[in-house]
Amino acid sequence: MARTLTINGTAHAVDLPDNVPLLWVLRDALHLTGTKYGCGVAACGACTVHIDGEAVRSCQVALGDVWGAVTTIEGIGTPDAVAVVQQAWIDHQVAQCGYCQSGQIMQAAALLAQNVAPTDDDIDEAMNGNLCRCGTYPRIRAAIHDAAKKLQEA
Amino acid sequence: MSRIGKIARRTFLFGAIAVTGGAAFGYYKMVETPPNPLLPDTGAALNAYVIIDTSGITIVAPRAEMGQGVQTTLAALVAEELDVTLDQITVIHGPPAKAYFNQALLGNAIPVIEYQRKPWVHDAAEFVGNAAKFLNLQVTGGSTSTRDAYVKMREAGAQARQMLIEAAAKRLNVAANSLRTEAGTVIAADGTTIPYTDLATDAAALPARNVTLRDRSDWKILGTSQPRTDMVAKSTGTATYGVDVRLPDMRFATVKMNPKRSGMRGFDASEALLMEGVEKIIDLGDGVAVVATNTWLAMQAADAITFDWEDATYPADTEAQFAIIEQAFNGEPNSTARDEGDVESVPAAITAEYRVPFLAHATMEPMTTTALFTGSALELWSPNQGPILVRDWCAKAVGLEPEQVTVHTTLMGGGFGRRGEYDFAVLAARVAREMPDTPVQVTWSREEDMRHDFYRPAAIARLSGTVQDGKAVMLSADVAAPSCSHQAMERWLGRSMGGPDTELVAGVYDQPYAIPNYRVRGYKADLDVPVGFWRSVGASYGGFFFDSFIDEMAHAAGRDPLEFRLDLITPEHAPSAKVLEAVRDMSNWNSPLPSGVGRGVAFSYSFGTPVAQVIEVRDTGRGIKIENVWIACDPGVALDPHNIRAQMMGGCIYGLSAAIHGEITHTDGEVDQFNFPDYDGLRMASCPKIEVNVLENALHISGVGEPGTPPAAPALANALFSLTKQRPRSLPLWRDYSFV
Structure with missing residues (x-):
C-alpha cells in the first residue's frame, strides 16, 4: 500500500x-x-x-x-543557501570524514530550536547520542555556541 | 651505515618486511616516470595532476579522502605553484594508476631508525621508495600522503605553470620571462590577460621543463589554514560517500559471511526467499549475499537465513588466543630491532607485563562497494585506500583483466586502515557478476562490519629496566603479537611473507631515548585471527607499552616523569625534546595538583612525527573524567595548521576511545561484539578539552594522520596512575576504572 x-x-x-x-x-x-x-x-x-x-x-x-x-x-539548507547552523559548521571547519555530521547538525538544530543559549552541559546532554569516530566533538561544541549567538543576533 | 648494507640483493624490503624472491630493479627502472594515466574527454592533462579544460581547472589528489583533509592539502601543493586559488579548482581522486605510486610508504622500509637518519639515508629511503611503482602501490596509509606529495605535486604545479606561460608567450609573441601568473591567468607586461583555460590545449603540446620550486617565504596558500574543499558538501548532506552512490535501476544487497572466518557447509534460505523485496540469494561459498530492492529488506532477509558454518581455524576463544601469543616468547625472536649496549649485563630492577586486546576499526560508514558487471567490463564505486589493489583483485575475482575494470574511489566515512583491504570490493564484484548489467550496491550491516574486520593485533609485552642516579640505564622490551604486516602483505601481493617485521615492535624500538643498554625483540605469534593495519599500526600498542614503562621507571627513580623523559630524549633528538617542553608549558605541568586530579604525560615518535601529550583526569565522585589534553607535535613543515590540529585531536580521541572502551574478544570462534553498544567510543560528554601546538623544528616533513594516536593511551594510563596509584597494565581501562 x-x-x-x-x-x-x-x-x-x-x-x-x-x-x-x-x-x-x-x-x-x-x-x-x-x-x-x-x-x-x-x-x-x-x-x-x-x-x-x-x-x-x-x-x-x-x-x-x-x-x-x-x-x-x-x-534545512543547501550549498547555495546554508542554514545558520550549517554555516557555523563550515566556519569552524568541523567535519573530518563528515559521515556523522548530517546527524550531528540535525541534532544540534533541534537543540537550538528549543534552547537559544545552550550551556556546555546542555550540549553534552543533547549531543551525547551522536557518535563521531573522527573525534570532531570540540569543534561541534564551538560551532553550536557560535550558531546560538548568530541565531540570537538574527 | 652497517645496517643499510644488510639489504640482501635478492631481498626486497617492504614496510620493513622482507619479500623474499622479490625482483631486483635496475637504476633506470627505479627512476623511470610512469605514463600519465589521464586522458580527459575534453581539455588537456598537463601532467598526471593537472587537467585544464574550458570549464575550469581540475587537480588530481590521488589519495583517499577518509576525513584527514588530504585532498585539500594535496591540491594546495599544486595550487601554490600553479598560481590558482583553491576556490578556482575542482579536486578529484582520479583513476588507479602506477603514476600515483606511494614512494614514501616504501621509503619507510629502509632499516634505519627514522629519527637517527642522516640526510644521505633519507635520500636512500626516497630511492628505495621508487619500488612502490613496481608493486603498483597507490595506497593511502602510513601517514605518508603529504610527505610523498610534498615535492612531486608542487613540481607538477610549477611545470604546468611553466607550460602555460610558454604557450602564452608563443601566442603573444613575447618573451616568456616578461609574463607573470596570477589566479589562473597569464598576464603580459601590457596588461593582456589570458585565462589558463584558454591556453591549456596549446600548453599540453609543450614538453615539461625542469622547474625551481618557490621558497617557503613566498607561499601564499601553504602554511596557512585553508577551508577544506569538501566542507560545504559535508555540512549540507550533499557529499557522496560510497553508500550514497545511486545508479539507474540499481539493486541493494547485503552479505552474511561466516563469523568464524571459515567455510560454509550449507544454508537454508527458504524463508528469506519469500520475503518482500528479495530478488536473489547468492551462494558465495563462505557466506551469502541477498539482493533486494532496499538495503534494509536485504538485511532482514539475511537475518532469516540459517547457516551451517565451518569452524574457525584459529583458537576459538580469547584466552586460548592469548596463550598462543604468550607461547611466541618461547621461540626465536622475529627481530631484534634495537640492541644497544648489553642489557644482559645489567640486573633488572623493575619488570612488568602489559597486554592489549584486538581492536576493530569501526568506521562510521560500514564496508560497502557498488558494482556493475557487463560480461566484458566491471565498474566499481568503492570507498577504498588502495584502488590498484581493488582493481586487480576484483578483476581476478570475476575473470576479467585489470584493464577491463574501472574504479571510482568515492569519499569515505572513515578509513583508519580498514579500507586498505579489498575484501568488501571483491564481494561486491562477485555479487555483480551474478547480476549482469544491473548495478548493485552491497552494504554490510554494522554487525557484519564489526565481526568481519581485520583487527588491530592483540599483543603482550614483557619489559624490564633499571634506573641509576635518576636515569634509565637499561631497558629491555620483548613484544609478542601476530603480524598484521605479514598478513596484509600476503593479501595485497598474493604471496607469503616472512622475515623480520619491525612493525611488531613499532613504538618500542624506534624511540629517541638515550638509554645505554636498550634492546627490543619482537616475537611473531602463530595466530591467524585476521589482523590488519589500524591507525598507527604497531605503535598503537607499542606506544602504550613503552611509554607506560618509562613512566614506571621515572617513578622508580623518584623523578618527575616529564623531566625524566626530557633528560633521556634531549641528547638523542632535539625536536622530540621540544614537543615535551611545549606540553610542559602548555599544561602548566609544574603547578601543584589539586586534590582529586591526576596528571600524566606521554611521548611517542611515530611515522616521523614526535608527539607529546599531557592528560588531566579528575575523580568526580561519579567516576573519572578526562578533563584536559594538551598536545604538541612536530611534522617538520605545517602545511595546514588547522587541519593538523584536527588530526592530532582526532588521533588522540581515537586512541582514548580504544584505551577506555575498545576490545574485540572471541567465543566459539566468533567475535563477541556486534555494534556500538558493545564497542563504544568517546562521546560529546566524555570528550576532554584539547589544545594543540604545532612545532616545526624537525628536519623533514612528516605525516599527521596517525602520530596523534600512540601517546593517547599511555598519557591517560599515566594520569590514572597519578590519580589512583594503581598502574594500568592492560586495556581496555573500563575493566579496572570507572569513567563518567
Whole structure:
C-alpha cells in the first residue's frame, strides 16, 4: 500500500512495507542520501532527522509510524543557501570524514530550536547520542555556541 | 651505515618486511616516470595532476579522502605553484594508476631508525621508495600522503605553470620571462590577460621543463589554514560517500559471511526467499549475499537465513588466543630491532607485563562497494585506500583483466586502515557478476562490519629496566603479537611473507631515548585471527607499552616523569625534546595538583612525527573524567595548521576511545561484539578539552594522520596512575576504572 510522506515540504508517495524504517525509505527509495546509516540500533545518531521539529533516529521509526512532516539535512539548507547552523559548521571547519555530521547538525538544530543559549552541559546532554569516530566533538561544541549567538543576533 | 648494507640483493624490503624472491630493479627502472594515466574527454592533462579544460581547472589528489583533509592539502601543493586559488579548482581522486605510486610508504622500509637518519639515508629511503611503482602501490596509509606529495605535486604545479606561460608567450609573441601568473591567468607586461583555460590545449603540446620550486617565504596558500574543499558538501548532506552512490535501476544487497572466518557447509534460505523485496540469494561459498530492492529488506532477509558454518581455524576463544601469543616468547625472536649496549649485563630492577586486546576499526560508514558487471567490463564505486589493489583483485575475482575494470574511489566515512583491504570490493564484484548489467550496491550491516574486520593485533609485552642516579640505564622490551604486516602483505601481493617485521615492535624500538643498554625483540605469534593495519599500526600498542614503562621507571627513580623523559630524549633528538617542553608549558605541568586530579604525560615518535601529550583526569565522585589534553607535535613543515590540529585531536580521541572502551574478544570462534553498544567510543560528554601546538623544528616533513594516536593511551594510563596509584597494565581501562 502506497503511503504519502511530507519530506522537506514535498509530498512523496512511497510503496514499501510499513515496517521499513524511515531511514531506508529516505536513502534507498527516495535517494535522499544525506541521512546516514551507522548502526541501525539508535546507538550512533547518524540517521537523525526531524519529525514535526523533533530530532528522531530515523532507523527506529517505521514507515507506518511516521507521525508528521519529515525534515532531513537536505531540507534545512543547501550549498547555495546554508542554514545558520550549517554555516557555523563550515566556519569552524568541523567535519573530518563528515559521515556523522548530517546527524550531528540535525541534532544540534533541534537543540537550538528549543534552547537559544545552550550551556556546555546542555550540549553534552543533547549531543551525547551522536557518535563521531573522527573525534570532531570540540569543534561541534564551538560551532553550536557560535550558531546560538548568530541565531540570537538574527 | 652497517645496517643499510644488510639489504640482501635478492631481498626486497617492504614496510620493513622482507619479500623474499622479490625482483631486483635496475637504476633506470627505479627512476623511470610512469605514463600519465589521464586522458580527459575534453581539455588537456598537463601532467598526471593537472587537467585544464574550458570549464575550469581540475587537480588530481590521488589519495583517499577518509576525513584527514588530504585532498585539500594535496591540491594546495599544486595550487601554490600553479598560481590558482583553491576556490578556482575542482579536486578529484582520479583513476588507479602506477603514476600515483606511494614512494614514501616504501621509503619507510629502509632499516634505519627514522629519527637517527642522516640526510644521505633519507635520500636512500626516497630511492628505495621508487619500488612502490613496481608493486603498483597507490595506497593511502602510513601517514605518508603529504610527505610523498610534498615535492612531486608542487613540481607538477610549477611545470604546468611553466607550460602555460610558454604557450602564452608563443601566442603573444613575447618573451616568456616578461609574463607573470596570477589566479589562473597569464598576464603580459601590457596588461593582456589570458585565462589558463584558454591556453591549456596549446600548453599540453609543450614538453615539461625542469622547474625551481618557490621558497617557503613566498607561499601564499601553504602554511596557512585553508577551508577544506569538501566542507560545504559535508555540512549540507550533499557529499557522496560510497553508500550514497545511486545508479539507474540499481539493486541493494547485503552479505552474511561466516563469523568464524571459515567455510560454509550449507544454508537454508527458504524463508528469506519469500520475503518482500528479495530478488536473489547468492551462494558465495563462505557466506551469502541477498539482493533486494532496499538495503534494509536485504538485511532482514539475511537475518532469516540459517547457516551451517565451518569452524574457525584459529583458537576459538580469547584466552586460548592469548596463550598462543604468550607461547611466541618461547621461540626465536622475529627481530631484534634495537640492541644497544648489553642489557644482559645489567640486573633488572623493575619488570612488568602489559597486554592489549584486538581492536576493530569501526568506521562510521560500514564496508560497502557498488558494482556493475557487463560480461566484458566491471565498474566499481568503492570507498577504498588502495584502488590498484581493488582493481586487480576484483578483476581476478570475476575473470576479467585489470584493464577491463574501472574504479571510482568515492569519499569515505572513515578509513583508519580498514579500507586498505579489498575484501568488501571483491564481494561486491562477485555479487555483480551474478547480476549482469544491473548495478548493485552491497552494504554490510554494522554487525557484519564489526565481526568481519581485520583487527588491530592483540599483543603482550614483557619489559624490564633499571634506573641509576635518576636515569634509565637499561631497558629491555620483548613484544609478542601476530603480524598484521605479514598478513596484509600476503593479501595485497598474493604471496607469503616472512622475515623480520619491525612493525611488531613499532613504538618500542624506534624511540629517541638515550638509554645505554636498550634492546627490543619482537616475537611473531602463530595466530591467524585476521589482523590488519589500524591507525598507527604497531605503535598503537607499542606506544602504550613503552611509554607506560618509562613512566614506571621515572617513578622508580623518584623523578618527575616529564623531566625524566626530557633528560633521556634531549641528547638523542632535539625536536622530540621540544614537543615535551611545549606540553610542559602548555599544561602548566609544574603547578601543584589539586586534590582529586591526576596528571600524566606521554611521548611517542611515530611515522616521523614526535608527539607529546599531557592528560588531566579528575575523580568526580561519579567516576573519572578526562578533563584536559594538551598536545604538541612536530611534522617538520605545517602545511595546514588547522587541519593538523584536527588530526592530532582526532588521533588522540581515537586512541582514548580504544584505551577506555575498545576490545574485540572471541567465543566459539566468533567475535563477541556486534555494534556500538558493545564497542563504544568517546562521546560529546566524555570528550576532554584539547589544545594543540604545532612545532616545526624537525628536519623533514612528516605525516599527521596517525602520530596523534600512540601517546593517547599511555598519557591517560599515566594520569590514572597519578590519580589512583594503581598502574594500568592492560586495556581496555573500563575493566579496572570507572569513567563518567
